[in-house]
Amino acid sequence: MAKITFLGAAGTVTGSKYLVEAGGKRLLVDCGLFEGSHQLEQRNWDKFSIDPATIDWIVLTHAHIDHTGFLPRLIRYGYRGPIYANAATHELCLLLLADSAHLQEEEARFAAKKKYTPYDPPLPLYTIEEARQALQQFREVPRADAFTLSPEFSVRPHHAGHILGASWLELTITENGKQTLVLFSGDLGRYSTPILDDPESPARADFLLCESTYGDRDHPGGSVPDTLADIVNQTVKRGGALVIPAFAVDRTQLLMYYLRELEDQQRIPRIPVYVDSPMAISVTGLYAAHREDHKLQFLREEQTGDHDPLNLHEVHMTRSVEDSKKINDVVSPCIIISASGMATGGRILHHLARRLPDSRSTILIVGYQAEGSRGRALLDGAKYLRIFGEEVPVRANVVDMGQLSAHAGKSELLRWLSGFQAPPKQAFLVHGEPPALNSLRDAIVSQFHWNVTIPGYLQSFDLIA
Numbered sequence: 001m002a003k004i005t006f007l008g009a010a011g012t013v014t015g016s017k018y019l020v021e022a023g024g025k026r027l028l029v030d031c032g033l034f035e036g037s038h039q040l041e042q043r044n045w046d047k048f049s050i051d052p053a054t055i056d057w058i059v060l061t062h063a064h065i066d067h068t069g070f071l072p073r074l075i076r077y078g079y080r081g082p083i084y085a086n087a088a089t090h091e092l093c094l095l096l097l098a099d100s101a102h103l104q105e106e107e108a109r110f111a112a113k114k115k116y117t118p119y120d121p122p123l124p125l126y127t128i129e130e131a132r133q134a135l136q137q138f139r140e141v142p143r144a145d146a147f148t149l150s151p152e153f154s155v156r157p158h159h160a161g162h163i164l165g166a167s168w169l170e171l172t173i174t175e176n177g178k179q180t181l182v183l184f185s186g187d188l189g190r191y192s193t194p195i196l197d198d199p200e201s202p203a204r205a206d207f208l209l210c211e212s213t214y215g216d217r218d219h220p221g222g223s224v225p226d227t228l229a230d231i232v233n234q235t236v237k238r239g240g241a242l243v244i245p246a247f248a249v250d251r252t253q254l255l256m257y258y259l260r261e262l263e264d265q266q267r268i269p270r271i272p273v274y275v276d277s278p279m280a281i282s283v284t285g286l287y288a289a290h291r292e293d294h295k296l297q298f299l300r301e302e303q304t305g306d307h308d309p310l311n312l313h314e315v316h317m318t319r320s321v322e323d324s325k326k327i328n329d330v331v332s333p334c335i336i337i338s339a340s341g342m343a344t345g346g347r348i349l350h351h352l353a354r355r356l357p358d359s360r361s362t363i364l365i366v367g368y369q370a371e372g373s374r375g376r377a378l379l380d381g382a383k384y385l386r387i388f389g390e391e392v393p394v395r396a397n398v399v400d401m402g403q404l405s406a407h408a409g410k411s412e413l414l415r416w417l418s419g420f421q422a423p424p425k426q427a428f429l430v431h432g433e434p435p436a437l438n439s440l441r442d443a444i445v446s447q448f449h450w451n452v453t454i455p456g457y458l459q460s461f462d463l464i465a
């Protein structure tokens, strides 16, 4: 009998890992890292609840670290099978997994130097070498055609919006001549955005796993260009810096798109824009390579870059650490876009340490901020932020611009769910914090009258169609 076990993203937004078992075979959908509070991150270090060597295949919905960042760890403990992903997801993982390992090695080194951790010596969760090994096990699958893993398992991916390459997956389990359809939403994107396509509509499923990141709220309405122009102009007027912690994938490109548009319309002055994330720079290149995934119109290479929709007039793409440090010396108004998006690590920490104490500056929050992250603390009005073992005072203006989120808001989740022509036998809500999970469950029950379950961490359920 087929069975599903929730090894992550159950009652929380990170650590997506769903184990499906049927016919003596084991398939893992996503292999994400837990991120946020110390308690959650401790799970990345705990003994894995099953022997990774007994998993036959892994299929990925998209490249975000909370869906892929545990892969090197799983491989260290014995996973030897293939990791299936489409071309864009594969290429993004080349960048994201290497970066994740790099950040962890760096943090371990830094912690050793500053002695602010109880672990002696502080170790990275995995090394760059281990991330490289994980990438060796990737196998590319089609963007939208079904592929077969075994007589028991076949998978059909569909566009999910969200980020380049993101898919929701239709898994068909065949057992004793009977088919069970399990649908994994992955992370769902927004409708009507300038870069990515709308999430494709689902039609039917026996079992559904639906993300609930924003299950309790909608993103603020209002025009993105108007809001962004206001924020830029106010910061420039004060003579401050606009610092934006942004996920390197998609958020950074969306910001560049809107800023370029505002510059062209002369609604904001042309000030230096520092994209201080080697990864964001590489990801921006992938948008030109994977046109099957978005609607931007790039010019052909032989033409001038003047109409490149992501090319700002005074943009500085800083790859080297030296150039990154020099941004600290910039005293005139500027925009700094850097990762990580929740300020849990990366170069953004140096910029926050430098700009947070300056009341002329603005910290613009544009993406989801998990509980326990520095980004969340800023949104919650923290007066001090702990960075590199020191308490940094928060005097800068903190502005939340939810319009730029990569995740479907509550109404958008319900709009996607309304595509089902018949109720699933059971809908599992995952990838959300408790208020979001509860609120989305109530909305689904009252609007669609479905059987909705909020699974717990490590809980298993039979999948009987």
Ligand SMILES: [Zn+2]
Pocket: 062, 064, 162, 187
């Ligand atoms: Zn995601």
